[in-house]
Amino acid sequence: LFHDISLNTLHETTSYFNFDHLEWYYANAERRDLFGTFPISFNLSWHGGVHLSPPASNNKVYAAASGTIVAARLGGDHATEVDPQWGSQRFVLIRHCVYTQTEHNPGGGTRTNYTVAPEYIFTLYMHLADFGGNLGAPDPGYPPWFNYWLRHRAPGVNPSAVFCPNVEVAAGDWLGECGTYFRQRMIHFEVVSRNELTVSPWDDPRVRIHDDSGTMLCTVPLIDRFVRGQLHDGIDLLDVLRAARDLRQVKSYNKSEWALANADALKPVIPDPLSAYREHYWSSLRHFMWVSEALRACPDLSAQLCDATGMMWHYHPFTFMKFVNQLVAEENGQVSEPDTANTNVSLENGYLTDFVNFAGGVAAPAAADNHPLRPFDVSVAANAYHFTRADIACSGPAPHNPGLAPPTKTLFNMSLLDVLESIRIQLNASVIVVRSHFCAGHSADTPANQALCILGTVASLQKHFTGLAADIRPAAVNPHSCQALWDAALLVGGQLRGSCSLHGGEPSRADLDATVSSVHDLRVSTLPPLQTKLTNHTALTAAEANTCILHLELILETTPVRWECWLRTHTRATAVELVFLGVVGTFASKADAEAERASPAELVTQVPSGWTSTVITNCSAIRVRLQGGGIVGVYDQQVRAEEEKVAGNAWPAEGQPDLN
Numbered sequence: 219l220f221h222d223i224s225l226n227t228l229h230e231t232t233s234y235f236n237f238d239h240l241e242w243y244y245a246n247a248e249r250r251d252l253f254g255t256f257p258i259s260f261n262l263s264w265h266g267g268v269h270l271s272p273p274a275s276n277n278k279v280y281a282a283a284s285g286t287i288v289a290a291r292l293g294g295d296h297a298t299e300v301d302p303q304w305g306s307q308r309f310v311l312i313r314h315c316v317y318t319q320t321e322h323n324p325g326g327g328t329r330t331n332y333t334v335a336p337e338y339i340f341t342l343y344m345h346l347a348d349f350g351g352n353l354g355a356p357d358p359g360y361p362p363w364f365n366y367w368l369r370h371r372a373p374g375v376n377p378s379a380v381f382c383p384n385v386e387v388a389a390g391d392w393l394g395e396c397g398t399y400f401r402q403r404m405i406h407f408e409v410v411s412r413n414e415l416t417v418s419p420w421d422d423p424r425v426r427i428h429d430d431s432g433t434m435l436c437t438v439p440l441i442d443r444f445v446r447g448q449l450h451d452g453i454d455l456l457d458v459l460r461a462a463r464d465l466r467q468v469k470s471y472n473k474s475e476w477a478l479a480n481a482d483a484l485k486p487v488i489p490d491p492l493s494a495y496r497e498h499y500w501s502s503l504r505h506f507m508w509v510s511e512a513l514r515a516c517p518d519l520s521a522q523l524c525d526a527t528g529m530m531w532h533y534h535p536f537t538f539m540k541f542v543n544q545l546v547a548e549e550n551g552q553v554s555e556p557d558t559a560n561t562n563v564s565l566e567n568g569y570l571t572d573f574v575n576f577a578g579g580v581a582a583p584a585a586a587d588n589h590p591l592r593p594f595d596v597s598v599a600a601n602a603y604h605f606t607r608a609d610i611a612c613s614g615p616a617p618h619n620p621g622l623a624p625p626t627k628t629l630f631n632m633s634l635l636d637v638l639e640s641i642r643i644q645l646n647a648s649v650i651v652v653r654s655h656f657c658a659g660h661s662a663d664t665p666a667n668q669a670l671c672i673l674g675t676v677a678s679l680q681k682h683f684t685g686l687a688a689d690i691r692p693a694a695v696n697p698h699s700c701q702a703l704w705d706a707a708l709l710v711g712g713q714l715r716g717s718c719s720l721h722g723g724e725p726s727r728a729d730l731d732a733t734v735s736s737v738h739d740l741r742v743s744t745l746p747p748l749q750t751k752l753t754n755h756t757a758l759t760a761a762e763a764n765t766c767i768l769h770l771e772l773i774l775e776t777t778p779v780r781w782e783c784w785l786r787t788h789t790r791a792t793a794v795e796l797v798f799l800g801v802v803g804t805f806a807s808k809a810d811a812e813a814e815r816a817s818p819a820e821l822v823t824q825v826p827s828g829w830t831s832t833v834i835t836n837c838s839a840i841r842v843r844l845q846g847g848g849i850v851g852v853y854d855q856q857v858r859a860e861e862e863k864v865a866g867n868a869w870p871a872e873g874q875p876d877l878n
């Protein structure tokens with residue numbers, strides 16, 4: 219737990235890290251366009267953090283947790299900064315004291331053990347924007363921590379080079395503004411330590427990657443478990459993105475990418491024939507290095523951050539933040555029930571379902587009104603959703619089904635609400651929800667009801683019935699705003715696709731509950747003539763803008779649970795095939811085909827690849843395959859697999875995903 223933490227501050231932390239949205243944070247960092255994958259980059263060089271691009275409406279970077287700013291650099295090489303291939307070299311490094319050990323609590327259960335020394339964990343915020351001014355005197359435009367340092371600093375210290383501020387900050391304190399790197403507005407966020415964290419979830423040897431070679435390239439075989447070249451064209455960004463979900467749990471010990479000593483360190487990625495290019499590349503890259511300077515400026519860091527050559531442990535920043543939040547929640551005894559008194563809508567299986575008001579701790583049905591949606595307890599009103607209960611209620615004409623006027627119920631997917639909010643933030647302007655959910659009172663059979671959706675089809679209306687579609691337009695209607703809304707919706711859709719679809723959705727294993735659906739894609743469309751113009755960036759006329767409404771729909775992916783079992787533990791078959799009610803095996807010899815046939819009555823037939831016979835009759839599997847010298851059957855029901863197995867227990871497995 220954090221040392222000397224103020225509980226109020228921690229409570230406010232949820233304003234910045236809302237862990238109900240953890241999956242959304244992961245997805246936003248695992249994006250093709252930000253190329254910041256943890257713990258390796260697409261060329262298999264070490265990359266110790268993730269990349270985050272804040273919304274254009276708020277460029278501020280806040281402290282992820284309370285601690286002490288122990289190193290910073292607020293300047294850099296100007297030519298490298300303005301070079302679009304490179305960018306900002308400014309950073310802030312915060313040290314956090316985290317008490318990870320627990321002890322028996324005389325009152326029952328366990329509690330944090332504060333008598334064991336804490337772990338020193340560091341968060342890094344790289345690529346901060348120019349602070350402005352000459353950094354020589356306090357300025358109301360500077361973050362408070364920097365003004366504090368300016369007022370107390372030792373003479374002669376230059377904040378343009380690496381310095382040791384030693385200023386305490388609380389979770390959520392403003393550190394600086396997001397700068398740029400490689401043509402993108404982004405922050406590189408990283409969590410590191412010198413000592414290895416071995417508490418859960420980092421107590422599993424399968425996620426422990428250890429490379430003491432001191433090179434920038436990952437050559438550890440263990441990483442192959444996670445990242446495989448899917449297209450047999452070498453490892454590339456897509457392969458790493460596919461592995462990103464599994465890599466969230468990884469910890470890796472390797473040389474910090476900020477601790478390279480000279481151009482020779484680049485040899486693994488820019489080999490010798492290209493030595494001139496290597497020197498040129500290094501002439502810019504060297505300005506981003508900071509570890510050795512920090513070790514000189516801040517003596518404590520030699521014992522706490524890394525060894526003299528910059529070897530340190532790296533953790534996925536969001537996995538670490540989740541871990542710390544759990545520690546805090548347990549210490550506060552808040553694990554069991556989240557506070558719902560501040561919410562005004564109920565959630566069920568990821569859908570907003572009922573509008574409620576709390577009075578005396580009891581939730582009473584409420585009407586669809588203009589109160590901003592608060593599906594989670596949010597401590598700051600500004601962090602509530604900008605869309606209202608009326609926005610997501612059925613907007614079809616009365617009568618509704620159930621016949622409540624006004625509606626107190628709806629069905630609206632939570633991810634779609636996040637999509638709307640992301641589009642609004644991206645657009646940096648208000649968005650009007652023209653149509654959202656339609657209740658069962660508006661049958662899809664009538665053309666009048668179909669026309670409620672801008673696309674006017676049975677299929678599109680169906681999406682509104684199931685809470686997966688919304689029709690939107692900009693609040694200020696003009697050709698420019700319509701185009702901007704279209705572009706924003708496509709961008710948000712691309713972000714979803716770049717993350718969710720690559721990961722293939724949530725696991726659906728029966729041992730992890732039941733089949734679940736996850737978001738696969740966002741489809742954005744409108745009526746054909748307008749869609750063509752918007753796609754081609756051809757300016758709309760004012761009249762067209764007046765009719766421009768976009769239909770958004772989420773595509774869900776469901777991964778079904780399958781059951782597998784042994785149908786034969788030993789076979790000499792070289793191939794097996796499911797035929798009508800049976801399994802046919804192919805064998806190298808006639809004798810083998812005869813020996814393994816289900817009964818002497820089964821025919822043995824010669825085929826180009828050998829000899830075949832029916833080896834199992836009356837098989838209700840949906841697939842069969844050879845595995846480990848035996849035959850495995852795949853079933854859609856556990857009971858069928860248990861009935862037809864020949865040994866052991868049937869085991870659950872993921873089937874092929876369905877899209878809808």
Ligand SMILES: [Zn+2]
Pocket residue numbers: 254265267268269406
């Ligand atoms: Zn990075």
Ligand SMILES: [Zn+2]
Pocket residue numbers: 612613614615617618619656657658659660
């Ligand atoms: Zn209705």
Ligand SMILES: [Zn+2]
Pocket residue numbers: 653671672673678682687688689769770
């Ligand atoms: Zn629609």
